[in-house]
Amino acid sequence: MPAMQLTTLLRDSRALAALAVPLILTQLAQVALTTTDTVMMGLLGTADLAAGGLAIVLFNQLRTMGVGLVTSVGNQIAAASARAEGAQKAEAAADVRQGGDEVRALVRAGLTVATLAGIAGAVLMLLIGRALGLLGQDAGVVQRAQTMLLALAPGLLPCLWFQAIRQFTVGMRRPQALLRITLASVAVNAGLNWALIHGTGGLPRLGLPGVGVATSVVHLLSCLALYLSAKRDPALGPLLSLNLLKADRPTVRRLVRLGVPIAATYGSEAGFFSVTALMAGSFGSAALAAHTAVNQLVYTVFQVAVGLSHAASLNISRELALGRTDTALRIKNTALACAGAVMVVVGLLYVTLPGLVLSPFFDTDSPADAEAVTLATRLLLVIMVLQFFDCAQNIGIGLLRGLDDTKSGFRITLIGYWAVGFPAAWLLGYAAALHTLGIWLGLLTGLAATAVLLLRRYSASLRARFAAQQTVPAA
Template sequence: MFQQYTKEFAYNLKLSYPVILGMLGHTFVAFADNIMVGQLGPTELAAVSLGNSFVFIAMSLGIGFSTAITPLVAEADGAGNQGAGKNALKHGLVLCTLLGLSLFGIILLCKPLLHHMEQPPEVVELAVPYLELVAFSLVPLIMFQAFKQFSEGLSQTKYPMYATILANVVNITLNYLFIFGSFGFPKLGVVGAAIGTLASRAIMVLFIWFLLNRKEKFKPFVTHFNFKNIEKKMINKIISLGFPSSMQMFFEVAIFTAAIWLSGVLGKNAQAANQIALNLSSMTFMVGMGLSVAAMIRVGNQKGLQNFRELKRIAESIFFLTLILEIVFATLFLVGRHWFPTIYLDVDDIMNQADNTEVIIIAAKLLLVAAFFQISDGLQVVVLGALRGLQDVKVPMLITFVAYWLIGFPASFYLGLYTDLTSTGIWIGLLLGLTASAVMLYLRFKYLIQKLISE
């Protein structure tokens, strides 16, 4: 019984591990920023958290939109149609570039909101200059996403991983030089972290284009674009897939962003603790994201072949693998919840000792809740990937809205601000939203696949 699923594990992992490492690379940029900035103190860590809260919302829209490219390329690849694959990349690249520029502009317009969010004033003062630079890094990041999703649509998941590894090396090096003023460089604190992020993302998009351009099998796809010939039909196709996908990701990221803002109302220590728990959860979530891409590629290929019984078996094997891995992560969080927060702070800092101790205590409580939502979070994102492979995006968009904003957020708001649970209450709301999402999305997948098989 189980063997029909477990025999797919090796190929699923082979396909997803470069994506997981690449996605972890994105998170590791934030992880490196958090650890390095955390050495300056809880105020600086809270400022980076507040600045990134705006960027993460915009990033979710860009990354979510770019996922429209993968199923189109995977279907074209399954059907052996190279022209359709190149067309999907060209139109996707145009739309992703325009979206990146638009999101940068929107964040600049939203900057005054920082002063009206009941956040600690010393945190806001540091967050503003950080936000300006990191917002601009969205332009190269979302252009990179277009190439990444195209490459993954051809089941070539290694090249985006290489680009992300290089970006991390650049980011950590520049962080070290500019945050702390090492080797005679100016000591810029949180602004130094923003410079590292911007430079690393610019290098990332140039490097992936260089890699794809060098490979003979990719060269026909990534060169000689005729940008004068833009087809309205293809633009509409990508938007019809990309817009609901971006909204799905937006609804989830926005509830986590709301958790950052609610934590800020509780004070800078609550916000710093929230940032630690969120960063650790983001890293394990990237494993689910990687398996989600594997589900999207494999389901997209089987859709191209019109083999729906095999599609069901393959998708369920990925769901089963995800469940096993997420239980392992849940155990790690339970066992290490008191130790993990100490990585982010200078525990020997006498000046900030009382604040740091409080941050560690709050973060340990949050990681207790995070241990349980690992399972819901991993499963909901992988089922979402399978639904994207089927090019079913509109109903999942409604499901994620209901789960996060009609179930999760009201619970977070009430439990966090109006009960003694405070920060822990905010995260219980997140757990409820993620669990509702996982259950409803799985029921949607089951309904669709039965319908396709019976037809």
């Protein structure tokens, strides 16, 4: 690589990392939040872990789709704030005021969408809880899960409010408070979990529902903390409007139009991995245990992809708002290079220290876990490659979101996940008799196809836009 290109790549990587690193660390802290809940439920016993785990899966599915509905808020705010900055440099006072009004309207609209999604999701969560008995679940598990869902449901609304304010702060390129608040929430959540489960510190002894109550309280406290932090910020405070009655209906409709495909994409991806878990379970408990362990590893490393994708997406929105299409063309390569560097380090860890990597999930010296450990070790070689494509496809979705093209991302993921990945997993797992290894090779195939299609779509769309800018109209 020529020295000039390397210098440009390093400069672009530093700019991307400035936004991506706080987001990646925030995502990893959120994983720690869910892990804490799981550990606490496990201390209560198998029945409570099963019921609580089922409830959290339902909560996370609805939360993820709700987050998808407000994700485009960050892109829209990044573009609006970039236009306002450009107007400020040009000393166009009217355009600066218009940019501020646009950001304020987007914040109100985003919070309105979050409110509607939070209320609808909470009601749906309770209805699903009532229907669990019709799905063949154990009666004892259903009863426990219903009480857990009742405790979790109120937390969905402040959770989505937090996400809407998060998109505002990140879109304005001021994400630093996010990490501090999320890290603090992990500690508060652990303490509240313990206190409400066991009734310490004068609090009632709630058992399993205490985990749900603690989670809901932590979502509320996190939302308040982020709001107050943003309100005290001299750049963010004047733009943070909570008067939802003044929400601009066309802006709300625009956010919903952009957000629905994102929510559907997130739901489709979660469903893709859920179905493959059911497939792995058909090959026995050792296969399911190995699948669960490596899936958790993939999920943890995936948070790097989420941070890179979001940062790249916001930078695309910003650069296009400033008319710098040539810079936007480079962002794809920068994000993929950063992803590749991280995945090489992770892959080397899988190859050289598989026992250490798998030790949180298995007793690697126990004969009882020997079969699962052997299989999981083989799967590490697959996910070493798979994780780059998983990261690349998520970056591709983010890049298209930066172009306000959320529908193409959804259509392409449907093709990659379900028309390519799922049949490949079935054929390799069952027809080729590769079992769990075949399932993960199918996952790899689907994610690779999705990544290639998404990145090609982005490059073609951006080059077409660039060519249109370069065309001089005939006299």
